[in-house]
Amino acid sequence: MIDNYITAIVALLPLAAIMLTVQVNPYNALVIRGILGAVAALVYAVLGAADVALTEAMVGTMLSITLYAVAVRSSLVMRLGVLQDGQSEAKPIPDTASPLIEKLRAVARKYHLRLELVPYPDRQSLNQALLEKEVHVTCVAQSSPLETSQPYQTMTRIRRLHDIFQTELSALTTLTYLTPPTSGEQ
Amino acid sequence: MNLLLIAMILALLIPMYEAWQDEDIWQKMLAFASIATKTSVMILVVSVLRDDWMIGVTGVIILSVGNAGLMLLAHVIKRVNDGVM
Amino acid sequence: MVNLLSYFCIGVGIVFWFWGTFPLLGKRSLLFKLHSLSVADTLGSMSIIFGLLLKIPSEWSLLILALISLAIWNTILGYVLAYCSTTGGQND
Numbered sequence: 001m002i003d004n005y006i007t008a009i010v011a012l013l014p015l016a017a018i019m020l021t022v023q024v025n026p027y028n029a030l031v032i033r034g035i036l037g038a039v040a041a042l043v044y045a046v047l048g049a050a051d052v053a054l055t056e057a058m059v060g061t062m063l064s065i066t067l068y069a070v071a072v073r074s075s076l077v078m079r080l081g082v083l084q085d086g087q088s089e090a091k092p093i094p095d096t097a098s099p100l101i102e103k104l105r106a107v108a109r110k111y112h113l114r115l116e117l118v119p120y121p122d123r124q125s126l127n128q129a130l131l132e133k134e135v136h137v138t139c140v141a142q143s144s145p146l147e148t149s150q151p152y153q154t155m156t157r158i159r160r161l162h163d164i165f166q167t168e169l170s171a172l173t174t175l176t177y178l179t180p181p182t183s184g185e186q
Numbered sequence: 187m188n189l190l191l192i193a194m195i196l197a198l199l200i201p202m203y204e205a206w207q208d209e210d211i212w213q214k215m216l217a218f219a220s221i222a223t224k225t226s227v228m229i230l231v232v233s234v235l236r237d238d239w240m241i242g243v244t245g246v247i248i249l250s251v252g253n254a255g256l257m258l259l260a261h262v263i264k265r266v267n268d269g270v271m
Numbered sequence: 272m273v274n275l276l277s278y279f280c281i282g283v284g285i286v287f288w289f290w291g292t293f294p295l296l297g298k299r300s301l302l303f304k305l306h307s308l309s310v311a312d313t314l315g316s317m318s319i320i321f322g323l324l325l326k327i328p329s330e331w332s333l334l335i336l337a338l339i340s341l342a343i344w345n346t347i348l349g350y351v352l353a354y355c356s357t358t359g360g361q362n363d
Contacts, residue, residue: 039225219312223345
């Protein structure tokens with residue numbers, strides 16, 4: 001014999017699962033996963049499986065969500081290499097580039113990425129870092145200031161980022177796609 | 187008693203709807219906190235309804251540990267938001 | 272008589288739940304929602320558990336433990352959520 005309320009409680013589980021699958025933002029999806037875990041623990045406990053409910057609450061809701069949050073935070077990042085402004089350690093971001101940085105940050109936020117600025121002392125180490133995959137994108141001021149409309153030069157080695165930037169910020173900067181020197185590694 | 191449980195399920199549906207339609211992550215966290223408390227209290231109610239010690243112990247553990255996990259998640263998300271700025 | 276009282280307590284708790292959860296749907300600020308939610312949720316849950324305690328006194332140790340953990344943890348959780356959300360919001 002199955003009571004009415006058991007049916008209603010079990011029906012909550014697919015509801016939460018559908019809510020989880022339609023999420024776009026990874027962090028929102030993590031929170032919804034927590035809700036799914038709580039509902040699943042309720043269903044298991046009501047159906048009499050106390051051990052499964054306990055495992056779901058401990059591992060599924062607490063541990064895995066925290067680990068996933070850390071993993072998503074460290075993987076969804078776009079590292080931007082910039083030149084260090086003079087010798088001052090405290091202010092690595094060049095002030096003149098701030099509208100471009102703001103624009104890049106807005107674009108990154110649209111794709112749920114986090115922008116991380118990595119300062120480098122000179123142009124050579126910047127290029128080296130891009131080649132060695134320490135950074136994804138580099139952004140420097142144009143060496144010959146002939147074109148005043150596009151004062152910055154942005155280089156990337158990732159095709160997808162290049163495509164995104166081409167549609168989003170072709171007015172602010174020149175774009176260069178750097179083909180990886182050793183093919184087949186990407 | 188069954189009616190009371192149905193009413194609790196209805197009360198549980200409100201924060202679930204809220205978590206689904208609101209885009210702000212802190213509103214979702216609020217809804218999650220509400221759902222976590224409500225589900226564990228419902229587990230306790232079911233355990234008393236059936237006079238079952240095992241489910242009752244599970245409910246109490248989920249009640250306290252779920253809250254702790256929620257605080258952990260809140261701090262992680264705060265760090266994430268600080269990183270984005 | 273005791274049975275009636277326990278049903279009354281559980282009913283009051285569910286009314287508290289609805290009362291605290293409905294502001295969640297509105298467009299109010301986060302802290303307003305947090306306040307109503309934490310107060311009404313904690314009080315409602317404690318009332319429900321007290322009703323259960325009246326109903327089955329043999330499980331008193333378990334239910335008292337639930338009452339204590341609910342009172343302490345939910346209050347702290349309210350503070351933690353408020354702290355995290357406000358400092359995160361300032362940087363936005």
